[in-house]
Amino acid sequence: MFEQVQAAAERIRGYAHRTPIMTSRTLNERVGAEVFLKCENLQRMGAFKYRGARNAISRLSEVERQRGIITYSSGNHAQAVALVCREFGIPATIVMPDNAPATKRAATEGYGATVVAYNPDEQSRSALAEQLAAQHGYTIIPPYDHEDVIAGQGTAALELHQDVPNLDMLLVPCGGGGLLSGSAISTKALRPQCRVIGIEPEVANDAVRSFRTKSLVSIHNPPTIADGTRTPSLGQLTFPLVLEYVDDMQDVTEAAIIGAVQFLFYRLKLVVEPSGALGIAALLSGRVPTSSRVGVILSGGNVDAATMTHILAQ
Amino acid sequence: MFEQVQAAAERIRGYAHRTPIMTSRTLNERVGAEVFLKCENLQRMGAFKYRGARNAISRLSEVERQRGIITYSSGNHAQAVALVCREFGIPATIVMPDNAPATKRAATEGYGATVVAYNPDEQSRSALAEQLAAQHGYTIIPPYDHEDVIAGQGTAALELHQDVPNLDMLLVPCGGGGLLSGSAISTKALRPQCRVIGIEPEVANDAVRSFRTKSLVSIHNPPTIADGTRTPSLGQLTFPLVLEYVDDMQDVTEAAIIGAVQFLFYRLKLVVEPSGALGIAALLSGRVPTSSRVGVILSGGNVDAATMTHILAQ
Numbered sequence: 001m002f003e004q005v006q007a008a009a010e011r012i013r014g015y016a017h018r019t020p021i022m023t024s025r026t027l028n029e030r031v032g033a034e035v036f037l038k039c040e041n042l043q044r045m046g047a048f049k050y051r052g053a054r055n056a057i058s059r060l061s062e063v064e065r066q067r068g069i070i071t072y073s074s075g076n077h078a079q080a081v082a083l084v085c086r087e088f089g090i091p092a093t094i095v096m097p098d099n100a101p102a103t104k105r106a107a108t109e110g111y112g113a114t115v116v117a118y119n120p121d122e123q124s125r126s127a128l129a130e131q132l133a134a135q136h137g138y139t140i141i142p143p144y145d146h147e148d149v150i151a152g153q154g155t156a157a158l159e160l161h162q163d164v165p166n167l168d169m170l171l172v173p174c175g176g177g178g179l180l181s182g183s184a185i186s187t188k189a190l191r192p193q194c195r196v197i198g199i200e201p202e203v204a205n206d207a208v209r210s211f212r213t214k215s216l217v218s219i220h221n222p223p224t225i226a227d228g229t230r231t232p233s234l235g236q237l238t239f240p241l242v243l244e245y246v247d248d249m250q251d252v253t254e255a256a257i258i259g260a261v262q263f264l265f266y267r268l269k270l271v272v273e274p275s276g277a278l279g280i281a282a283l284l285s286g287r288v289p290t291s292s293r294v295g296v297i298l299s300g301g302n303v304d305a306a307t308m309t310h311i312l313a314q
Numbered sequence: 315m316f317e318q319v320q321a322a323a324e325r326i327r328g329y330a331h332r333t334p335i336m337t338s339r340t341l342n343e344r345v346g347a348e349v350f351l352k353c354e355n356l357q358r359m360g361a362f363k364y365r366g367a368r369n370a371i372s373r374l375s376e377v378e379r380q381r382g383i384i385t386y387s388s389g390n391h392a393q394a395v396a397l398v399c400r401e402f403g404i405p406a407t408i409v410m411p412d413n414a415p416a417t418k419r420a421a422t423e424g425y426g427a428t429v430v431a432y433n434p435d436e437q438s439r440s441a442l443a444e445q446l447a448a449q450h451g452y453t454i455i456p457p458y459d460h461e462d463v464i465a466g467q468g469t470a471a472l473e474l475h476q477d478v479p480n481l482d483m484l485l486v487p488c489g490g491g492g493l494l495s496g497s498a499i500s501t502k503a504l505r506p507q508c509r510v511i512g513i514e515p516e517v518a519n520d521a522v523r524s525f526r527t528k529s530l531v532s533i534h535n536p537p538t539i540a541d542g543t544r545t546p547s548l549g550q551l552t553f554p555l556v557l558e559y560v561d562d563m564q565d566v567t568e569a570a571i572i573g574a575v576q577f578l579f580y581r582l583k584l585v586v587e588p589s590g591a592l593g594i595a596a597l598l599s600g601r602v603p604t605s606s607r608v609g610v611i612l613s614g615g616n617v618d619a620a621t622m623t624h625i626l627a628q
Contacts, residue, residue: 020334022356025358041583042336042582042583044339046583265585266585268356269355269356269360269584269585269586269615270583270584270585271579271580271583271584271585272583301583305626305627308622308626309623309626309627312619312622312623313619313623
């Protein structure tokens with residue numbers, strides 16, 4: 001699988017940002033370790049999702065691309081697909097629940113995509129996407145359970161290990177497991193002794209439980225502020241990859257997530273969305289053993305005014 | 315004067331961060347120029363003020379330092395002096411109005427300084443500081459009207475010109491004029507053809523008017539959200555320096571300042587305080603002619619929850 005990550009890195013070069021790595025004396029003193037933050041909140045469209053979308057869509061044939069792309073997501077994957085399609089000058093259709101926040105719909109439409117709303121109580125988003133794909137000849141690029149998407153997401157950790165040698169531990173947010181499995185594949189190829197730990201919200205800890213029991217657990221609509229991790233479960237591809245490549249999984253409370261976003265805002269002056277702050281939440285709340293050199297993927301920075309206002313008011 | 319900036323750069327090396335320079339495709343497209351952001355919001359204690367305080371306090375004798383430092387400020391200069399004094403292990407006293415926000419007082423005390431509150435209707439802050447300095451043998455480090463402070467602030471633009479050659483224009487926020495005059499001194503030594511433009515809020519445009527009329531204008535307690543620029547006027551040192559080295563001054567509306575903080579939050583994922591966003595406000599609102607290569611100093615990132623919530627609600 002690592003060869004696919006390396007090929008993805010070549011493919012997205014010059015399109016995705018090679019995001020900076022930040023450090024903070026205050027953070028290091030607080031956790032008693034050297035911490036290296038891979039700033040995917042500074043990635044194009046504000047999240048690592050650009051990497052996977054760019055890689056997957058680049059691999060399609062010109063004929064497939066011209067027929068158009070479809071995906072289902074109300075979050076960063078939707079914006080990533082929309083932006084990549086705009087770059088290629090091809091049509092993008094995004095299936096989104098009809099109760100998705102207006103800001104997310106507007107952001108996706110802002111990149112030129114067509115949004116198709118559905119009633120989540122009546123329809124399955126993937127079934128609707130498959131139906132539209134069959135009707136119109138679209139290619140489906142799912143949000144995480146796709147080899148090229150996973151390979152693309154793995155390029156963030158690849159860059160981190162290239163830029164920061166000798167990490168002992170890497171903390172990665174986990175939603176559907178695309179970023180986590182990609183990061184683990186890169187890490188085990190480049191620095192096998194570095195422990196990869198996936199982090200989830202406690203109220204959305206399906207992957208933690210799936211990892212511990214080795215059978216797939218689902219949680220529907222978990223009440224977490226970390227909206228990027230509200231996916232019900234790991235996927236058919238990501239679950240076995242997580243079991244094979246990830247060393248451990250841990251969960252964090254909602255209060256710890258809020259505290260981490262605040263810490264990043266006030267002390268590092270970085271806008272990081274709740275899902276993106278899971279690794280910092282784990283470090284600051286002592287949910288992971290302290291290592292000497294810790295990498296943390298800040299996976300995204302797309303947070304709306306209402307959510308940030310709520311967080312700053314705590 | 316530029317020799318003093320160069321000496322300051324040597325003196326603060328290894329203490330102040332050499333802050334990163336960020337760029338944004340979205341910003342470049344929006345303003346039709348290549349824009350380079352010098353991220354002093356990522357400086358120690360969150361603002362450029364650390365540079366001047368570190369330089370000025372480093373130049374004191376060991377005997378002077380042991381007697382202690384005093385200054386008057388309710389903002390970033392207070393925190394900068396407090397942090398530098400903690401680094402030297404010497405006492406710091408900060409004279410602050412008794413109506414200063416509790417968060418600013420707490421931040422300053424958090425660095426170990428002693429805060430002396432005064433009633434701004436009854437006392438002048440500088441007179442009180444002078445009285446305490448005479449009583450206790452403290453050395454006064456004023457917030458801007460001091461050669462070593464100005465030289466220290468000039469190191470940010472020095473680094474920017476070293477890292478980004480051939481800038482055509484440099485936009486610098488203006489409060490008391492320490493950062494602006496220091497930046498202009500560095501620029502005219504390293505890149506004389508680069509136009510240096512100071513930016514102020516329209517409702518606090520004392521320096522714009524002083525620059526145009528060549529006589530010192532004061533505005534007391536201007537109602538601007540950019541609290542770092544509420545200083546009543548340029549100083550005895552900074553006014554002539556601004557007249558000599560700065561090419562132009564422009565002002566921006568409160569709405570433009572709010573829009574700039576929002577843009578930096580949503581598009582660049584950077585937390586920048588209102589005063590720090592003045593250059594972006596000028597660019598986005600078309601108050602400065604577009605050049606091909608524009609430097610902008612994002613001077614600080616210390617913004618409290620109430621102010622950011624107000625800005626995000628607009």
